[in-house]
Amino acid sequence: MSEKPEMSEDPKPRRRQARGERRITQLLQAAANVFCANGYTAASTNAIAREAHVSPGTLYQYFPNKEAIAVELGERLMYEMREAHGQAFTPENLALPLPELLDAVVDPLIAFNCANPVFLALMHGSEVPGKIAEEHDALHASLIERVRLLIAHYLPDSPPADCVRVADMAFAVFKGGLHLVLAAPEGPERDATIAELKQVLLRYLDPVIGQGTLAAGTPAIAGGGVTTSRTP
Amino acid sequence: MSEKPEMSEDPKPRRRQARGERRITQLLQAAANVFCANGYTAASTNAIAREAHVSPGTLYQYFPNKEAIAVELGERLMYEMREAHGQAFTPENLALPLPELLDAVVDPLIAFNCANPVFLALMHGSEVPGKIAEEHDALHASLIERVRLLIAHYLPDSPPADCVRVADMAFAVFKGGLHLVLAAPEGPERDATIAELKQVLLRYLDPVIGQGTLAAGTPAIAGGGVTTSRTP
């Protein structure tokens, strides 16, 4: 043993050239497009290779099988996502009023999903292989945990089961609204949908938190009175 | 022309015996199980036939292709669903206070989806053929329209765009919560999740409707103070 200087990593420490790294990102980008358009199972490896303008043989030089493509893509997306929204849950945001807190948490998540629609396509389908589902469950659990901590911070005396239920429901509501946001065309209509989603979360969580401004006329972001301007 | 007395129907007026009708429902039930377990694309026709304890040839005597199985299943489910919740939107329910109105609308929908989990599996997947997607869009549009009429009834002076946005958002929130309800184990936990979902919708819609009881202590159904009982 100890024949190679690099024996600390995987059993296959394949040396990659710069060209190879470029091919990998190129293939992952192509896979993202095909997954997004047709879903995981309907996406053929030949179609991914064609989208990347390479041969099937080249694809299989960098990925052992189709699942590995989705797993690697999922891992990179999760890394980006944790990085993008990680700062949203910093402790200093706990001091913010609820509307601003919602902005800080919701906006990065929506922006990420708008920029990477393949993420939902991979995480959401019931057709994905088990490995992706595990990744998704882990990410989901970590997000829920952050929301739960946030809620528990405002309700230290509540039973943990209640906090979990509120966190789960808030996140489920967000996911439902997220689909609506992504379905809306980019522009003012999407912005209005985002504002409406924040309204839902605000009205749901405000009585729970019980300290914010229950002002019916202080919308979160742009669009005063976006929601059904009640005529007096 | 006019050779057969029955030329008013389809070009293929295949006469079915009672045995055949039984086989069809049996095959559709088997298809529902397989679709629910593996999704549409991953479900093979041979697997459906095996689940129904018939041969592939028998399956294709009643359905021209795999898509037709899903379409027929979808149509029967939609018929059941419209029948089940149709009474929820009767005009007399417009007079109900918001909590009771929510019960009348939400409960039948949740009960249907709990009894027929294959419905969401078929409607929700992005892998389904175009025919199913069209059916889903039609049902979705009709449901949204009913919600929109409900909202417009309370807000006759609001811009239509606002009513549509509120109806869309309320329905999206319901769908998100529905997944959470189905993920919860049957029993008190599921009931609590249902109550929580109604809380979300109540708090969102109550200021919109602007006439209901914004009482923080009048839960919709069972479970007084289910939500994070705030200690005074």
Add this chain to the structure above:
DNA sequence: AGGAAACGCGAGCGATCACTCGTGTTTGTC
């Protein structure tokens, strides 16, 4: 009874897909 038609079967056909392999090309190192 007896004929027609619906029912039922399962081996097999063509197409497609994930994946391989033998061969040729480019890149890094001495």
Add this chain to the structure above:
DNA sequence: GACAAACACGAGTGATCGCTCGCGTTTCCT
């Protein structure tokens, strides 16, 4: 320049899937 290794290719392979076809069985009608 020479050698090795990474890179690139694309026709081909085995497996699977949607679906067919020929033939035997059951049911209905007269």
